[in-house]
Amino acid sequence: MQKKQQMFCGLVIPSIFVTEFITEMISGKFAITVHILSVLSKYPEDYLSSEMLASSMNINPVLVRKEIANLKKHSLVESREGKYGGTRLARPATEISLGDIFRITFEQVNLGYCKNTPNQNCPVGKKINMSLDRLYDDINGDINNKLCGITLLQFAESF
Numbered sequence: 001m002q003k004k005q006q007m008f009c010g011l012v013i014p015s016i017f018v019t020e021f022i023t024e025m026i027s028g029k030f031a032i033t034v035h036i037l038s039v040l041s042k043y044p045e046d047y048l049s050s051e052m053l054a055s056s057m058n059i060n061p062v063l064v065r066k067e068i069a070n071l072k073k074h075s076l077v078e079s080r081e082g083k084y085g086g087t088r089l090a091r092p093a094t095e096i097s098l099g100d101i102f103r104i105t106f107e108q109v110n111l112g113y114c115k116n117t118p119n120q121n122c123p124v125g126k127k128i129n130m131s132l133d134r135l136y137d138d139i140n141g142d143i144n145n146k147l148c149g150i151t152l153l154q155f156a157e158s159f
Helices: 014-044 052-056 061-073 098-105 130-147 150-154
Strands: 005-008 011-014 077-080 086-089
Touching: 011 086, 014 052, 014 086, 014 098, 014 130, 052 061, 052 086, 061 077, 061 086, 077 098, 098 130, 098 150
Parallel strands: none
Antiparallel strands: 005 011, 077 086
């Protein structure tokens, strides 16, 4: 049996690895963003370098800078360049909810659909995607409600 392969970043690799990589990349985005903001919340007056933030996560500073660009775009952080440059929160951690962070890292959680078009002559097949849409809408509402009730400060105080 031949495994399905696809092109990703110019490489031909098995599809299962692309799916796992993309899922990990997406799921890690929220965690990285919350981590950055949590560290910044511990030093609200200081401008922290991307190298310092990256060292807290053991990741490359380039990944931190990409997330910082997104955070700047959404006015959650401010940065300055130079010898004493870096990034800090643009507003107090009490005014930032985990829901705010979730919305800037994801449009919504989507657990996916079957790759093939379901059989429209089947009672399940003709309604499965509509039912999944409703389920995903409910899940997203629940996630949003939960995360909006938690400030960055509350979360960061847990460690």
